[in-house]
Every structure is written in structure tokens, then in C-alpha cells.
Amino acid sequence: MSLLLDNFSVGYRNTPIIKSLSLPSIPAGSLVAVLGPNGVGKSTLLRAMARLLPFHGELTLNGESVDKMAVAQSARCMGYLPQTLPQATSLVAYEIAFSACRAVKPELSKSYIEQMIEHTFSKLGISHLAFKRLSELSGGQRQMIGLAQVLIREPQLLLLDEPTSALDLHWQISVLQTVKQEIQQCQAIGLVAIHDINLALRFCDQLLVLGPHGLLAMGEPKSVLTPDILQQAYGIRGRVEKCSKGYPIVLVDEALSTSMNVNT
Numbered sequence: 001m002s003l004l005l006d007n008f009s010v011g012y013r014n015t016p017i018i019k020s021l022s023l024p025s026i027p028a029g030s031l032v033a034v035l036g037p038n039g040v041g042k043s044t045l046l047r048a049m050a051r052l053l054p055f056h057g058e059l060t061l062n063g064e065s066v067d068k069m070a071v072a073q074s075a076r077c078m079g080y081l082p083q084t085l086p087q088a089t090s091l092v093a094y095e096i097a098f099s100a101c102r103a104v105k106p107e108l109s110k111s112y113i114e115q116m117i118e119h120t121f122s123k124l125g126i127s128h129l130a131f132k133r134l135s136e137l138s139g140g141q142r143q144m145i146g147l148a149q150v151l152i153r154e155p156q157l158l159l160l161d162e163p164t165s166a167l168d169l170h171w172q173i174s175v176l177q178t179v180k181q182e183i184q185q186c187q188a189i190g191l192v193a194i195h196d197i198n199l200a201l202r203f204c205d206q207l208l209v210l211g212p213h214g215l216l217a218m219g220e221p222k223s224v225l226t227p228d229i230l231q232q233a234y235g236i237r238g239r240v241e242k243c244s245k246g247y248p249i250v251l252v253d254e255a256l257s258t259s260m261n262v263n264t
Contacts, residue, residue, distance in 0.1 A: 001027075001028035001029075001061075001062055001156055001187055001188065001189060002025050002026065002027055002028065002061075002062060002063070002189075003025065003026040003060070003061055003157060003189050004023070004024075004025045004026070004058065004059075004060045005021055005022060005023045005049075005057070005058065005059055006022045006023075006057060006058040006060075007020050007021075007022055007056075007057040007058060008020070008021040008022070008023075008048075008055060008056070008057035008058065008059060009021070009055060009056045009057055010041075010044055010045070010048040010053055010054070010055040010056070011044075012044075012053075017041040017044045018041045018044060018045050018048070018210075018214075019214055020057070020214070021045070021057075021214065021215055022215075023208065023215075023218060024218070026189055026206070027189075028187040028188065028189060029183060029184050029187050029188070029189075029205075030183070030189050030190070030205045030206060031179065031180050031183050031190045031192065031203060031204045031205050031206075032189070032190065032191045032192070032204060032205065032206045032207070032208055033192055033193075033194055033200035033203075033204035033206070033207050033208065034046070034191055034192065034193040034194070034208050034210065035194065035197060035200060035207055035208065035209045035210070035233070036209055036210035036211060036216075036233055037211075037212075037233060037234055037235075039212075040210040040211060040212060041210060042161075042193040042210060043083060043161050043162075043193060045193075045210075046080065046159040046160075046161050046191060046193055047080075047082075047161075049066075049078075049157075049159055049191070050078055050080035050159050051066065051067070051071070051074055051078075052080070055067070061077060061078075061156065061157060062156070066078075075104050076104055076105060076153075076155075077155055077156040077157060078155050078156070078157045078158075078159065079150035079151070079153055079155035079157070079158050079159065080150070080159045080160075080161075081146055081147055081149075081150050081158075081159070081160045081161060081163055082161050083161045083162045083165065085139055085142045085143055085146065085166065086134060086142045086143075086145055086146045086149075087134070088134050088135040088137070088142065089133070089134050089135060090133050090134075090135055091133065091134060092130070092131045092132060092133055092134070093121075093126075093129050093130050093131070093132055093134060093137070093145045093148075094117060094130045094131055096134060096145060096149060097117050097120075097121075097145065097148055097149050097152055098113055098114075098117060100149040100152070100153070101113050101116065101117075101149075101152045101153050104153050105153060113152070116152045116154070117130070117148075117152055120148050120151045120152045121148055123178050123181075123182075124144055124147065124148055124151075124174065124175070124178055125171075125174055126141070126144050126145070126148065129141055129144070129145065138166075139166040140166040140167045140168065140171060142166075143163065143164075143165070143166045143167060144167075144171065144175070147160070147163055147175060147179075151178075151179075151182055154186060154188075155188065156186075156188050156189065157188065157189050157190075157191075158179070158183065158188060158189070158190040158191070158192075159190075159191050160179070160190065160191070160192040160193070161192075161193045162193055162194065162195070163175055163179070163192060163194075164176065164194065164196070164199065165195075172196070172199060173199075176192075176199060176202070176203040177203070179192070179203075180203050191208075192204070197225070197250045198249050198250055200221070201221050201225065201240075201247065201248045201249065201250070202247050204221065205220070206218060206219060206220060206221070206224075207219070207220075207221050207224045207225060209224060209225070209229055209233055210233075211232055211233050216229055216232055216233055217229050221248060222240075222248060225240050225248070225250065226240070227239055227240075230250065231256065235255060235256045236252050236253075236254065236255050236256060237252070237253045237254050237255075237256060238250055238251060238252040238253055239251055239253070
């Protein structure tokens with residue numbers, strides 16, 4: 001299992017957002033954080049990889065060009081979670097999860113899908129929500145149901161756009177722990193767009209940092225997230241230190257004036 005992007009470009013109408021992005025091959029079992037300030041194309045990148053936007057260049061999964069796959073085939077091997085929350089309907093969470101899995105993998109037996117729902121809901125800590133209507137759930141709870149829909153399908157590639165945005169700290173940690181475990185166990189690959197840099201440092205194997213002019217850096221967290229990259233990407237003066245348990249954390253000293261040239 002591997003993922004490769006080469007000369008990858010995507011935009012809206014005549015406005016390019018991601019231009020000629022090339023990344024080294026991402027190996028199986030990797031969770032990659034997609035970082036960067038607002039407006040640099042994190043969500044656009046994931047939407048294009050999920051084939052929801054047209055793109056130019058090469059996107060290959062296991063050596064096969066994604067844009068040459070049948071739509072049904074790419075839907076089977078990719079799982080995309082958008083920023084928008086699942087619609088608040090009268091359907092219960094179990095029905096939503098079951099129908100999403102059956103639509104993509106109709107060959108799976110009812111009993112197997114039920115086992116996967118039970119397993120996934122249990123790992124995410126949301127078993128108590130299985131038979132509640134989505135209209136009765138909070139935004140954070142609906143976000144958890146949306147993530148469960150993706151994980152139940154056991155995709156080879158997970159594309160998660162701000163999966164913790166509606167969650168409190170406990171559930172943010174729980175979600176990323178579960179996603180990382182599932183990716184490692186299934187030897188899948190995950191890309192997660194996220195604003196919380198310290199969560200990315202804690203759980204992700206690699207960081208992909210985008211700036212206003214494209215790719216700033218990609219690689220292991222300890223080598224990528226330098227004071228210079230923090231300044232270029234976010235316009236801040238900061239540093240990376242270690243907490244008492246040895247995990248890297250970003251400490252911000254100040255936000256630089258917008259009038260300053262943060263690329264110098």
C-alpha cells in the first residue's frame with residue numbers, strides 16, 4: 001500500500017489553489033497531518049484527492065492512477081470525511097452507518113457490517129448513540145457518527161477534513177488515537193487536515209505543511225516543524241520543545257505584524 005502525488009494541481013474555475021504539488025511516496029500505516037493557515041488549500045487538496053474536484057497531475061494508490069479508476073472502485077478504497085457535519089435527519093446513527101457501508105461494499109453480509117458497526121462504535125466510544133436519531137445529536141456527536149461511517153468501510157486511504165473541529169479535548173484525543181490505531185492495524189494511509197499543531201505533533205507520523213505559495217515542508221515532525229517554518233506558514237515567532245513525557249509541543253512567543261515579511 002502506497003500513495004504518491006506528482007505535479008498535482010487543482011483550483012476553482014480560473015483560480016489555482018494547489019499548483020504542481022509533488023510529494024514523496026507515503027508508505028502504508030502512515031498518518032499524515034495537512035497543516036497550514038486558512039486559505040492555502042488543505043480542504044481543496046483532500047476534496048480533489050477524493051475525486052470531488054477535477055485535478056491535473058498524478059495521484060496513484062498502490063501504483064494505480066486514481067483518475068483512471070471506476071468511480072465505484074475509488075469509492076471502495078477511499079474514505080472522505082468533509083468538514084460539514086452529517087445532516088440532522090430522523091434516521092438513527094446505526095441506519096446511517098449501515099447504509100453508507102452497504103452502498104460502497106454491497107457484497108458484504110449484513111452480519112459482517114453489523115460486526116463492523118459494533119466494533120467501530122465501541123472503539124470510538126459512541127455505542128450509546130447507535131439508536132439515537134441524528135436530529136437528537138449535538139454537532140460533535142454527529143461528527144463522530146460521520147467518522148464512524150468512514151472507518152466502518154475499512155478504506156485503504158482516509159481523507160479527514162478537520163475531524164476534531166466540533167469536539168472537546170477528550171474526544172479530540174480519542175478520535176486521533178482511534179484513527180491512528182486503525183490505520184496501523186489495517187496498513188492504510190490517512191491524511192488529516194487539522195489546525196491544532198500540537199495534536200498533529202502528538203499523533204501524526206508525517207507533517208505536510210502548506211503555505212501561501214505551495215509546499216513548505218514534508219517529513220517527520222521533529223525535522224519539519226522548525227521556527228522558520230512556523231514563521232513562514234503562520235506568521236508567528238515560536239519554538240518546538242518537549243513536554244514532560246517527551247512529546248514535542250509548539251510554544252508561541254508572539255504573532256508577527258501582518259506588515260512584516262514573514263518569508264524572510
